[in-house]
Amino acid sequence: MIDPLAQIVTLLQPTAPFSKQASGAGRWRVHRTEVGRPFYCALLEGECRLEADQHDEIVLKKGDFVLIPSAYNFTMSSRSPTSVEDIVDAPVMLADGEHRLGSPDAPADVHLLVGYCVFRSPDAALLASLLPKLLHVQGVNRLATLMQLVSDEARAQRPARDVVLEHLLEVLLIEALRCEGKTDTSPGLLRGLTDERLAVAIRRMHESPDQPWTVAQLANEAMLSRSAFYERFRRVMGMAPMEYLLAWRMALAKDLLRREQARIADVAEQVGYSSASTFSVAFNRHVGVPPARYARDNSAGELSENGADKAPKPGN
Template sequence: MDLLSAVLRELRFESAGYRWLELGAPYRVTFDRPGLRGVHLVARGACELDDGAITRLEAGDLVIFPRGHAHTLRSPGAGTVPAVSGFDLATRTPGNRLRAGHPTVDTVVVCGAFLVGEPDHPALRGIPRRLHVPGTGGRPAAWLAPLVDALATEAFDGGPGSDLVMARLSDALLIRAIRHHSKTVDTPGWLAGLRDPYVAPALAALHADPARPWTLAALATTAGLSRAAFAARFTEAVGEPAMRYLLALRMQRARALLRDERATVAAVATQVGYRSEMAFAAAFKREIGIPPGAYRRTP
């Protein structure tokens, strides 16, 4: 099972559009719209990224905020320059080209945004708050450059269907960035679990069939380890115990199923691995805070 593809399908990423941001020092542009996840690629010049820590971004650098953390792009030494909302700038400016700061442009950033259809998915916790892919010689990484060039073509020269093309290119860019990061990640989470030859099969099994009556012993057998060795290895790689991860995965699936008004609570309980509606309702209320029926009625 290709676990990375499976999890990304479950998360349901959806592009929300791209703009070309032309910046002239001094400037400060904030990105803090709830729900939107930011994508920035420095096409020309350089700027500073402030997300609690200051990082200098050079031409060719790509940075993605998959969990939607607020951040600011600013010119070096921007000081107390008033901040401009990137979202407000995009909504009040027609077309794909945005301007901020001094009229003399010294930096150009390709800015995109995307939504996550399942923001409470447990796997999202395993993606770092910021993905940074440095460029080389002022150009994006070799695997990234064709995607950026295609996005630029569609943004400025595209015809009918360009929005759909850009959405698909955005999906590809995001997936490739996550795949690139998964090879070097050093913090606990399911991305780190992908690299572990014993944890990865167990994760794949859980995502393929979360309703199965899994036990720690059964998962250890899937991984080819003893129960104790597997429990320790899973927790170290993923950052939480295997059965806790399974519970979070089941609750995420339950929330998704409850949005379909045709599915009864009893049917949802069966589909996520509970033998009785009562046991499922108790677990759901304990984890989510409200009963399944009330969750369904929540706008």
């Protein structure tokens, strides 16, 4: 059975190379304006608050993990009430390398690990748009075990600490994404996969992107009326069914164009288009460049509109 989440995570190629230990004492408040970078936070001890664009404030507790696939504006603050006067422009670096928020002299009442992920896929923005805007995982034993390993490694001074920590954070990220049913998420793929009716339709789109799907056919797969399916899909996934299908087809097409020396017509057929010209128009509208140009700019070989393989032959 096709696993839509596994497909997207594989295409995203996530890694977590940027992290830092932080602690807070007393009243503090940090506001960040980012440029769409994936942000994560793991609560190791204590509690704090998080406010993010288009999401209600949440209280983070020990063992919680938060991922914002495309962070723009967000604020983190102490559990106690704060004000604008408590905003910290730059945390204080302590002797042990920890970044202190609030009072540098008082005992810490919260410890956290924060950082930015990197989605190495050239198509990261499109793929990230299929995920929830914010993922908040609570009370998952496997995740708690991983976070304890991360905490131990972060505090230790063992050889190759940074390498081990990076790989642990990658596993932590993937585990958080697959904790379906135990998360507080905004609309997106994770919520869709926990809806037993919608999950069937989502998997069918991923299994057979080459099929000429209609809303009525997908509704039939989900055993819902057309109108009920459309409204439920849009509410749970945050986009209409055909919008999601188009985004997935374009993600697959871009991956095929990058990796394979295939004819444009073959790529078009694999992602559900009846002709190379129809696919080229849709691709150009969605991506901003024709598929042949995208392939030339993003792979070693070349693709042509007429299907001629221009890659050099072995020995030439």
